[in-house]
C-alpha cells in the first residue's frame with residue numbers, strides 16, 4: 001500500500017511529535033525533512049557551497065549529532081531558501097513518500113510542493129509564545145545556553161524567512177486540516193491526527 005501523510009507547520013508547533021506518533025500508530029515510515037535541510041546547513045557551516053552540500057547529502061548525514069542546535073537551525077533556514085538546494089532534495093523526499101507500506105513526512109512544503117497528492121495533509125501550528133516556550137525548554141534540557149527572548153526572536157526570524165521566501169514557502173495547502181496546538185495537550189493533538197488518517201484509510 002502506498003499512502004502519504006504530509007504534516008507541515010512552523011518550528012516547535014508539535015509536528016515532529018505528531019508525525020512520530022502517527023507513524024508508530026499505523027506502522028508507517030517517518031521522514032523529518034527538516035533534518036535534510038539541517039544536514040545541508042551543517043555541511044555549509046563546514047565549508048561546502050549550498051548546492052554542493054545538497055547534492056552530496058547521504059541518508060547517514062541525517063543521523064549526525066549536533067543537528068538540533070540553534071546555529072544549525074538558522075543555517076538550514078538560509079540554505080532552504082535557495083531553489084537549487086530544494087531542487088536537489090525533491091527526489092529523495094518523493095521516493096520516500098511513495099515507498100510501500102505508508103509514509104509520514106513532516107516539514108514546510110510537503111503538502112504543497114513535495115506531495116501535493118498526499119492522502120492526508122495536516123498543518124500544525126501554535127502561537128509564537130507557546131512554540132518559543134516549548135523550544136526553550138527543549139534546548140535547556142539539551143544543555144544549550146539560551147534565553148527565552150533569544151529563542152522567540154530566533155523562531156520569528158526563521159518563520160519569516162521560511163514563509164517569505166519565493167521557493168516553496170511555508171504555507172498550509174488549501175486542503176490541509178489545520179491543527180492549532182496552542183491550548184491542546186500532545187495526546188489530544190496526536191488523537192486528532194490519528195483520527196484524520198484513520199478516516200482517510202477507511203475510505204480505501
Ligand code: DC
Nearest residue numbers: 011033034037076077080107108109
Ligand atoms: O523543521 P526544522 O525546524 O528542523 O527545519 C529546519 C529548517 O529547514 C526550517 O527553518 C526551514 C527548512 N525546511 C524547509 O524549508 N522545508 C522543509 N520541508 C523542512 C524544513
